Structure formats: C-alpha cells, structure tokens
Amino acid sequence: MKTGTFWILTAVTVAVVFALSRLVSNDYFFFASYLVLQYIVLSTAWNILGGYTGYLNFGTAAFLAIGAYCSVVLHKLWGPPIPVLILAGGVLAGLLGLGMGYLTLRLRGVFFAISTLALAVVLQTLITNWDYVGGSRGVYIIRPQTAPLIGSYIQYLFLIMLILAGLSIAIARTIEHSTLGYGLATIRDDEMSAEASGVPTLRLKLISTTLSGALMGMAGAPLPYYVTYLDPTSGFNLTFAVNSIAMPLIGGTQYWLGPLIGAIFLGTIQQVATVTISSAVNLLIVGVLMVGFVVIAPNGIIGLFERRGRGRRG
Amino acid sequence: MTDLLLNAVASGILLGGFYAAVTVGIAISFGMLDIGNLAHPAFIILGSFTAYILNSNFGIDPILAGVLVIPGFLLLGWLIYETYYWSFERRGEEGLRGLAFFFGLLFITEVALILIFGVDYRFVEAPYIGPSLHLGEVDLPLRMLVPAAVSVVLVAILQLFLSRTFLGRAILAVPQDSGALRLMSVNPTHIKRIAFSISIATAALAGSCLIIIQPVEPSIGRDYIGRVFAICVLGGMGSFPGMFTAAILIGIAENITATFYGPSWSPAVAFGFLLLTLGFRPTGIMGR
Numbered sequence: 001m002k003t004g005t006f007w008i009l010t011a012v013t014v015a016v017v018f019a020l021s022r023l024v025s026n027d028y029f030f031f032a033s034y035l036v037l038q039y040i041v042l043s044t045a046w047n048i049l050g051g052y053t054g055y056l057n058f059g060t061a062a063f064l065a066i067g068a069y070c071s072v073v074l075h076k077l078w079g080p081p082i083p084v085l086i087l088a089g090g091v092l093a094g095l096l097g098l099g100m101g102y103l104t105l106r107l108r109g110v111f112f113a114i115s116t117l118a119l120a121v122v123l124q125t126l127i128t129n130w131d132y133v134g135g136s137r138g139v140y141i142i143r144p145q146t147a148p149l150i151g152s153y154i155q156y157l158f159l160i161m162l163i164l165a166g167l168s169i170a171i172a173r174t175i176e177h178s179t180l181g182y183g184l185a186t187i188r189d190d191e192m193s194a195e196a197s198g199v200p201t202l203r204l205k206l207i208s209t210t211l212s213g214a215l216m217g218m219a220g221a222p223l224p225y226y227v228t229y230l231d232p233t234s235g236f237n238l239t240f241a242v243n244s245i246a247m248p249l250i251g252g253t254q255y256w257l258g259p260l261i262g263a264i265f266l267g268t269i270q271q272v273a274t275v276t277i278s279s280a281v282n283l284l285i286v287g288v289l290m291v292g293f294v295v296i297a298p299n300g301i302i303g304l305f306e307r308r309g310r311g312r313r314g
Numbered sequence: 315m316t317d318l319l320l321n322a323v324a325s326g327i328l329l330g331g332f333y334a335a336v337t338v339g340i341a342i343s344f345g346m347l348d349i350g351n352l353a354h355p356a357f358i359i360l361g362s363f364t365a366y367i368l369n370s371n372f373g374i375d376p377i378l379a380g381v382l383v384i385p386g387f388l389l390l391g392w393l394i395y396e397t398y399y400w401s402f403e404r405r406g407e408e409g410l411r412g413l414a415f416f417f418g419l420l421f422i423t424e425v426a427l428i429l430i431f432g433v434d435y436r437f438v439e440a441p442y443i444g445p446s447l448h449l450g451e452v453d454l455p456l457r458m459l460v461p462a463a464v465s466v467v468l469v470a471i472l473q474l475f476l477s478r479t480f481l482g483r484a485i486l487a488v489p490q491d492s493g494a495l496r497l498m499s500v501n502p503t504h505i506k507r508i509a510f511s512i513s514i515a516t517a518a519l520a521g522s523c524l525i526i527i528q529p530v531e532p533s534i535g536r537d538y539i540g541r542v543f544a545i546c547v548l549g550g551m552g553s554f555p556g557m558f559t560a561a562i563l564i565g566i567a568e569n570i571t572a573t574f575y576g577p578s579w580s581p582a583v584a585f586g587f588l589l590l591t592l593g594f595r596p597t598g599i600m601g602r
Contacts, residue, residue, distance in 0.1 A: 056410050058417070107592055109409050110350035114543045115592050118585035121540055125582035136578065238536060242421055249414055280428050287421035294411040294418070295401040 003177055007170050014166040018159055030158045034226060036267035037161040038219050042240065043247035043259035044168040045215035050245070051253030052181060053208045054188030055104060059116035060244040062123050063093045063213045065235035067220025072133050072230060075141060082160055086221040093217020094210045101209035105202065108191070117241075124236040138231025141224040157222055168215050172256040175211075184208055216244075239283065243270075246290035252300030261301055317451040322573040323566055324452045330565025331462030332527060334558050335520040336538060337545040338469055342513035344543070345552035346489050347506050349398065352416040355538035356423035357514055361387070361521020362436075362530040363427060369438040376438045377464055380522030384515045391514030394419070395507045420535070427532035435529035443526060461523035468519055472512075473554050485509040489552065537581060544588035550597060563587075 001009075021030070042060055049055050067089030074085055096119075103115055128136045147156035175181045183204045186194035195201045224230045243266065251262025266286060273282035297304055336358060343351040361380060368379035402412040442456040476482035484505045487495050492502035524530060545564055549557035564584050572580045 050410070054410060056413055103593070110344070110413060111547075111592055113350070113413055114352075114539075115589055118540055118544075118588045121585045122582045122589065125579060128578055129576075242417065245414055245417065249411070280425055283421055284425040284429070287418045287425060291415055291418035291422065294415050295397065298401075298405075298411055 003174050006173050010166045010170045010173075014162055018162055021155070021158065027152065027154055030152075030154045032271045034154070034158050034161050035271065036264060037158070037165045038223075039243055039247060039263040039267045040165040040260055041161070041168045041219040042216055042244040043251075043263045044165075044172050044256065045212045045219070046244040047248040047253055047256075047259045048172060048175060048215070049208050049212040051248050051258070052175065052184040052188065053205060054191075055108075055205070055209075056113040056245070057100075057116045057212070058113050058241050058245070059100070059120040060216055061236045061238060061240040062116075062120035063096060063216035064220035064223065064240050065123065065127065065232075066093045066096055067217035068223040068230060068235050069127055069133055070217070071221045071224050072139055072141065075224065076132070082157075082222055082225065086160070086164070086218045089221030090214040090218040093220070094214030096217075097209040097211070097213020098206060100213065101202075101206040104205050104209070120236055120241070124232050127235070128232045134231065136232060138229055138234075139224070140229050143225045143228060153225075157226055160222055161219070164215075164218055168219075169256055169260060171211065171215070172259075176256060180204065180207065239286075242283075242286055242290070243267075246286050248300075250289055250293045250300055252302030254299065255302060258300055258302050265301070318573055319570070320452050322569045324454060325458060326566030326569035327562050328454065328458040328462045328565070329569060330558075330562030331465045332458070332523055333541060333545055333561040333565055335461065335465030335468055335516070335523050337542045337549075337557055337561055338465075338472060338554070339513040339516040339520065340542045340546045341549070341552055341554065341557050342472075342485075342516075343510055345546055345557075346485065347509055347513075348489060349395075349506075349510060350413050350416060351510075351513070352413065352539060353419035353423060354513075354517060354542060355535035356420045357387070357390070357517035358521045358524060358538065359427060359530060359532055359535040360423055361518040362525040363431060363521070363532075364518065365522035365525050366436045366438055366530070369440075373439075376440055376522040376526055377460070377519075380519040383518045387515040387518040388511045391511035392507060394514065395510040398510075399503060399507070420539075424532050424535060431532065433531055433533070435531045436525070437529040438522075438525050440526065457526050461526055464519060464523055468516065469554055469558065472516070476554075481505070481508065486552075540581070540588060541584040544584040544591070548587060548591050 021033075024030075042064065045063075046057060046060055049057050067086075070089040070092045071085040074080055074088060100116060100119065104112060107115055127133060133139055143153055145153060147153050150156040150159060175184070183194070183199050183201075186197070186199050187201050187204060191201060220235075223235070227234070247262035247266050248259040249262070250266060251260065252258030266289065269285060270282040273285055293300060299306065336355075339357075340351065340354050343349045343354065361383070364383045364386075365376040365379040368374040368382065369376050374382070398412065398415065402415065442460050445456050447454040447456065447459065476486055484495065484500050485508070487500075488502050488505050488509070495502050495505070541564065545557060545560045548563070549560035564587060567587070568580045568583045571583050
C-alpha cells in the first residue's frame with residue numbers, strides 16, 4: 001500500500017470511528033476510550049525509538065508531563081484553544097527529545113535507559129519545586145462544559161486524542177516504509193556496522209528521539225483538561241512508562257500494528273480491571289503480561305500469528 | 315551554621331554507608347556480570363518486609379532476620395537468573411527485552427507487596443532504634459550507625475570472598491574473559507548464576523537495614539533505582555572501594571541538599587549526579 005493511500009485510509013478510519021461514537025450517549029465510554037487512545041499515541045511514539053531504533057526509553061512520563069505542564073502554563077497565561085496547546089507541548093517535548101538524542105552519542109543500552117529514567121526524576125523534582133504550576137500541591141484546571149460544534153467537552157477531548165492516535169500511527173507507518181525506517185533498523189541491529197557503512201546514525205537517532213518525544217508531549221497536552229487536577233506525582237507516574245513499554249512489547253515491536261494491538265488489548269483490560277477489581281491489580285496484570293510476553297513470545301502477539309503462518313507455508 | 319553542616323556531613327556519611335549495602339548487589343549484577351537488574355530495589359523492599367514479618371511476629375532482631383532469610387533470597391536469585399538465562403542471554407537478546415523483563419519484575423514485586431500489605435508504612439522494633447551517640451556538637455543516631463556498620467561488614471566480607479577464594483576470582487574473571495575461564499574448565503554460566511544469587515541475597519540485609527532507618531511502604535523502592543545506579547556508575551561499576559566512596563559522596567550531597575534547600579530537592583541529587591557522570595565521565599571517579 002502506498003504511503004499516501006495509508007494516510008487517507010487512516011483519516012477515513014478516524015472519521016468513521018468518530019461518527020460511530022456519536023451514537024454512544026454514555027460519557028463514561030468517552031472517558032475510558034480517551035485513556036486507551038492516549039496509550040495508542042504513547043506506545044506508538046515509544047516504539048519509534050524503542051522498536052525501530054532499539055533505544056529503550058523509560059522516561060515516557062517525563063515527555064507526557066512536559067506536554068501537560070506546558071498546557072498548564074499557557075492556560076494560566078492566556079488560555080489558548082487545545083490544538084495550540086498540543087502544538088506547543090509537542091515542540092517543547094520534541095526539544096527535550098532532541099536533547100535526549102544527544103545522550104545517545106555516549107550512552108547505549110542500559111546506560112541510556114537508566115538516564116532517561118533519571119531525566120524523568122530530575123524534571124519531576126523541578127516541577128515539584130515550581131510554585132507557579134502548583135508545586136507539589138498540584139493545580140486545578142477549570143474546563144468549559146461544552147465545546148463548539150461537538151457538544152460535550154469530553155467528546156471534544158476524545159476527538160482530539162483520536163486524531164492524534166491516527167496521526168501517530170500514520171507517521172509510524174510512513175517511517176517504516178521509508179529510507180529513514182531502514183536506517184533506524186540498521187542502528188537497531190548493529191550500530192557500529194551501520195556507522196561504518198555510511199549510515200548517518202546520529203542524524204537518524206536525533207530525528208527518531210525528537211519525533212518520539214514530540215508525539216508523547218502532544219499526547220500529554222490535553223491531559224490537564226481531561227483530569228482537571230494535575231500534580232507531579234500523577235503527571236510523572238511511572239505507570240505511563242511501564243504501559244508504553246509493555247504495550248509495544250506485547251503487541252510486537254516490528255510494525256506499527258504492534259503498539260496499536262498492544263494498546264487496545266492492554267488498555268481495555270486495564271479499564272475493565274480498574275472498574276471491576278482494583279487499580280493495584282491492573283498494574284499487576286501489566287507487569288505479569290509484560291514479563292510473560294518477553295519470556296515466552298518475544299515478538300508479541302503479531303509474532304505469534306507470523307510464526308503460525310510460516311509454519312503452515314513450510 | 316557549622317553545627318548544621320557538621321551534622322549534615324556526619325549523617326551523610328552514615329547514610330552513604332547504608333547506600334553501599336543497597337548498591338553492592340547492583341555492583342555485582344550490573345557492574346560485574348553486565349545484567350541490568352532494574353528490579354533490585356524492589357527486592358530490597360521485599361527484604362524489608364520479610365524483616366518486618368519476622369520482627370513483628372516473632373520479635374526477631376531485624377538484622378538477624380535479614381541474615382536468616384538469605385537462603386530464600388539466594389534461591390530467588392537462582393530462579394531469576396535461570397529465567398533470564400534461558401529466555402534472553404542464551405539467545406543473545408539480553409539488551410532491550412532483558413531490561414523490560416526486570417522492569418516488569420520491579421512492578422510485579424511492588425504490586426504484590428501492595429496487595430498483601432497495603433500502602434501503610436511499616437516499621438520494626440529494636441533496642442537501637444531511638445537512642446543516639448553524642449560526640450560534641452554531632453549527633454549520631456544508632457538507627458543510622460547500625461546499618462552503616464552492617465554495610466561495612468557486608469562489603470568487607472564480599473570483598474574478601476571475591477579476592478581470596480577461587481569462586482570469587484572466577485566471578486571477577488567472568489566480565490574480563492569468559493572464554494579463558496572456559497579453558498580453565500570453569501563454566502561461566504554457572505559462575506554467573508552463583509554471583510547473581512549472591513547479589514540478590516545482599517538485598518535481604520540491605521532491606522532490613524532500610525526498615526531500621528525509616529518506615530517502609532512498597533513503592534519507596536523506586537526512589538532507590540536512581541541512587542543505586544548512580545552510585546554504581548560513579549564508583550566505576552564493579553569496584554567496591556569506588557562504590558563506597560561514591561555512596562558516601564551521594565549520602566553527604568543528599569543530606570546537605572535536604573538540610574539547606576529542603577527535602578523536596580534531594581531526589582534529584584542522585585539522578586543529577588548520574589546524568590553528569592554518564593555525560594562527562596562514564597568510567598566513574600575511580601574508573602580505570
């Protein structure tokens with residue numbers, strides 16, 4: 001399938017899903033779906049760096065929170081509409097991603113992964129001590145009751161996240177089928193030989209970290225309006241990091257479809273578990289599934305089907 | 315002002331001594347065996363809770379409790395290494411998936427503890443929790459002094475074991491040249507299995523030290539991820555003297571930060587150190 005066709009198809013899918021969602025009148029459906037969609041964006045973004053390039057990012061929460069706190073600041077300053085906030089959050093988180101990209105110059109493997117975790121804690125400490133955005137007490141955001149044209153505000157947030165999810169999937173698919181994607185794959189498989197064969201590894205890694213970070217920041221920008229109360233502990237919650245790693249690993253990290261499947265699968269299970277059992281149990285489910293999949297099915301759900309398909313052919 | 319500073323430095327040194335006990339397991343698993351065991355802090359909390367159970371139910375001294383559960387922790391380490399070896403190391407996939415594996419273990423351990431014990435802070439009782447030694451203007455609380463002493467003993471024993479026994483030297487040889495080790499008819503995988511089990515066993519003692527110093531709740535383990543890796547890297551990965559120096563340095567830095575700028579800044583100290591070390595001097599302060 002051509003890349004252009006895929007973009008059009010994604011846009012059509014987004015429109016159809018939104019049109020179908022208009023039939024649902026229950027607000028809870030939109031609250032729950034918003035979270036699942038947010039995880040589609042986060043895990044797809046994580047996969048651009050983790051799955052395609054082979055660099056493990058434990059700092060998803062930092063990028064998400066940068067986007068969210070950027071919105072808080074702008075909201076307090078003059079309160080622009082959400083698309084502007086998303087753009088601003090994306091730019092800021094993209095710059096942070098660019099900075100993280102320069103870390104890859106010296107750090108690989110475990111060291112890179114741990115320093116992304118360190119980045120998240122340092123940023124959290126800064127935000128905790130910054131009174132303008134509420135400090136450790138947190139900050140309340142009063143959101144409008146309704147949005148123009150759409151009606152209920154939660155449906156407006158749902159539509160925004162749906163568009164972001166479509167956008168990130170289309171971007172991931174485009175990368176996969178471009179020279180950029182092949183370049184990133186060579187870095188993942190053997191960075192030394194890639195460098196030796198003339199692949200501009202640093203430039204490709206910088207593109208990858210910036211894109212991945214920007215998408216995470218964009219996903220975080222509407223967050224204050226969704227939760228209406230944001231504090232550093234919830235904004236920088238490690239749950240975001242573990243989920244955005246678990247979802248691609250469970251779905252499969254090779255293709256754009258993997259994070260999508262993983263996010264829908266795990267996100268839905270978690271919503272159900274949170275409602276029916278408890279929120280502690282849903283973290284246990286994530287942990288167990290992630291460990292189970294990396295041990296038993298290293299290529300995720302997609303890998304399971306691929307192996308079966310290959311078996312039938314052979 | 316000076317007595318504040320003196321006290322901050324003195325308790326920083328004690329805190330650093332305790333951090334050495336927390337880090338020594340990582341220094342073995344990550345520094346020597348190259349296994350990025352992110353879940354180590356969670357096992358330390360597990361150690362705190364086993365000490366809590368033995369202390370509150372049977373009145374056993376927490377340090378003694380830490381020693382008593384070492385066989386269980388050795389077994390746990392053994393099982394984890396087996397899983398890790400068969401799923402990742404043997405296939406040469408230890409990088410990305412191995413890390414995700416340990417990150418998952420961190421969460422499973424933490425949530426399992428939350429489900430069993432809840433999120434309440436737990437503490438132990440022992441005669442040395444409470445009184446302090448007074449040396450002029452400096453107060454040395456015994457609940458800090460005892461863990462620091464335990465830590466020194468633990469690290470000293472491990473250092474002697476590594477440098478004086480055949481098994482210990484074999485462990486040191488694994489990261490240097492496992493091919494040569496094979497020629498000496500030693501199986502590197504077996505050596506790594508033993509060494510990793512030992513690294514997890516240290517978490518039992520580190521955990522009982524932790525619960526002597528402060529009340530423990532399952533998720534505080536996360537605070538230690540940064541500290542242990544910062545100290546390990548800053549100390550030059552596998553070196554124990556370097557690790558001790560780095561631990562005391564970070565202990566003092568955290569305490570001074572907490573005293574003069576407020577405790578809300580101290581989590582960033584270790585991670586700040588880590589980022590600076592990784593960025594500018596990845597071989598650590600005593601690296602070769």
